[in-house]
Amino acid sequence: MSRSATERWRLLLGRYADKQMGNCLGPEDQRRDAALDYLYSREYGRRGIQTGPRGAGLDPTRMKALDWLGEAQNLFPDPVFERLKADALDRYQMTDLLKDPKVWENLEASPATLRTLLSFQDRADPAMQAELRRIAQQVIDEILQKLRSQVMRSLTGRRNRHQRSPMKSANNFDARATIRANLGNWDTERQRIVADRLRFMARQKRHLDWTIILCVDQSGSMTESLIFAALMASVLAGLPGVRVKMVLFDTSVVDVTDQLDDPLALLLSVQLGGGTDIGKAMTYCEGLVEQPSRTVIALISDFMEGAGPRRLLATVARLHEARVKMLGIAALDNSGRADFDRDMATKLAGLGMACAALTPSAFADWLAEVLN
Template identity: 55%
Template sequence: MNEGTRRWRLTLGRYSSNNLGGLSGKDGQMDNTLEFLYGREYDRRGIERDRGPGSLDPTQMRPLKWLGKARSLFPDSVYETLQGHALDRYDLTDLLKDPKTLDELEPNQDMLKVLLSFHNRADPKVRDKLRQIANRVIRDIMERLHQDVRRAFSGRKNRFRRSNIPSAANFDWRATLRENLKTYDPETGRIIAETLRFNSREKRHLPWTVILCVDQSGSMTDSIIYSAVMAAILGGLPGVTVKMVLFDTSVIDVSDKLTDPLDTLLSVQLGGGTDIARATTYCEDLITDPNRTVFAVITDFCEGGSPRALLASIARMAEARVRLVGLLALDEGGAPFYDEKIAGQAAALGMNVGAMTPDKFAKWLAEIMS
């Protein structure tokens, strides 16, 4: 069996063996391990699986044994993916009921998402361990984002002052072109840049309020995680006040917990309906200086309440000159599902609507708050 066929055989599972051939040795163990997890797709669809003599049904392998097998058979990157799917997609929360099992897991964002829904049901003896894992994941996310946010808010470019400090972020390409026109080579059609120009930066004074209004429905879990982390980072900037509310059909104000993203996240009650209008109306009462306020609603705009009330709330804030942004996702990528009609109507009222990764959101904030 060539490598390409082998990979397809492992991907398609044991039901492809008639066409692609069987697997033995280590490949056979990998196949059985994948079947233990992804064979659940048949169960979800009401299809009875063929439990052959070599199969791995739940009576033959338990999640903890499967976890150890997966770790020994697959590279770390594949193992983390399997672990994430086991927890997030197939709800193998038995993996999280034993402190010894938790020590075997590799902390990552998929695990954090599961912990958010599992924490309240966890045995008290593992709850502290769950918090340790969650804090580690959050620290990793904060370390990745902190530098981007600090850079975005380090100061705006001043095109009238020059700097001797070379930096890609401060590079002034217009001035560099003007300065080096004399070195233009007509034969190659290129300018040889002998002198590079950079802008200096001015420190901002930021008496701003940022209000984060976050949909806590199940599909927005990544956005909630990044919102909590961004709130903690932004709240540490001088002159910036951050307020944050979570909503489904009710509203939870977590503004007093933002210094600890984990406390914020443990306030989340994933699932439920969606009443965006109720949340935006609540947030209007948090605004004291509209001209110095940024309102960011993180949602898919699938309004379960009154679209008219939602649009009226957005219109009032736009008229008061609040800076408005509708974030369709606040994670590091992915194609968000959203209600195009309501999102389009919100954009027509003056709200900046789009999908932004956290670093782009930070840059957007820095620009409008300059």
């Protein structure tokens, strides 16, 4: 986002510059300004300076610490948020974020909430760590329940034209059977069939026989995608006939396949940050392939290769030649939007890897198409 010099100075100087500079901030920057003021206006109190309340309901006494935490996480990039969080705990002793588990229990069950819970694990005392884990597990269970229904609907059924279904879903509508059933309802005046008996196809369960390898970038910008990937892997591993393997990478590669039955433990073991060597990770995944034509590799990354691209491109070319199906996922989250290296994504697509940013339900549908 491009800002004028005036806007940058206004954000730097804070609300007390309004009188001289005027209100020059847009709506999003006003929210950032309020979040920064909520935290750093405490500095005046530390120095014995009394400050007046803000307008528009932004008085720090009206905002709860957890409201601020969620707002700051949404408004600022990860490195800035980590700094704000550290200042909140270390400099201004906002220990209510860690000491009262009830403030966490009313949060929405979402990857953002889970990410925040996990980020406080190393700062809480042992008793609070156990409580945060308990709440995090509740969040995981709720997200898993939603994901499981999406995945099962997409992956475990195919339409059966020979069996009628009482489930009247547009996805199961059988146009041919409906026309046949209503041929006697021809309206000569309007020259069309009046369909009063609609027909729908049942879905019959099918047995899958595939290996799905999730290759997940664990850099800080991919946190929410990593959370969804871990939960998705847990769901997929429960399907009959599907073998799931999961690999995390930065400049190192870690195989976490043995932890898929415990997503919380897996996520707690993740060390975010570091560089990115996608080629190294994809080469490792290549070594996991046993039946190429029955294997899907889903690379979940922003495609910002920190190493030279030659190894990555060569590996993807070999996998495509071997008939391994490859999906490149720039984001796996509820928004389906991502900031990624479009040039690299274009090169990967040219070598046979379909690339997109997806919501979890869209990923499940896409995976179903591939497995068919």
